Amino acid sequence: MLLALFGVADLLLRVAMYVIIAQAILSWLVAFNVINTYNDFVRSFLGALDRITEPLYRPIRKILPDFGGLDFSPMVVLLLIYVIRILLSGVAADIAMAG
Numbered sequence: 457m458l459l460a461l462f463g464v465a466d467l468l469l470r471v472a473m474y475v476i477i478a479q480a481i482l483s484w485l486v487a488f489n490v491i492n493t494y495n496d497f498v499r500s501f502l503g504a505l506d507r508i509t510e511p512l513y514r515p516i517r518k519i520l521p522d523f524g525g526l527d528f529s530p531m532v533v534l535l536l537i538y539v540i541r542i543l544l545s546g547v548a549a550d551i552a553m554a555g
């Protein structure tokens with residue numbers, strides 16, 4: 457049962473990683489005028505991604521210094537998610553060996 461919970465947590469962290477990567481790529485495409493933000497669907501999709509990722513970025517942005525126009529908070533959040541996934545897999549392996 458506990459290993460199933462670790463699997464669900466890993467899946468949710470993996471989905472969060474994909475959402476963050478998609479949001480970062482789309483923000484670059486908007487910045488370089490590749491994507492037209494006048495389209496209602498695109499604007500609402502970008503707004504939804506921003507609302508999903510903003511609670512993850514906000515604490516990191518408070519800690520990181522200002523780098524001008526560069527935002528390193530997605531990279532920091534991705535690194536933290538990666539570390540958490542490694543720790544969870546280690547704990548799951550320990551539980552699997554003991555059980």
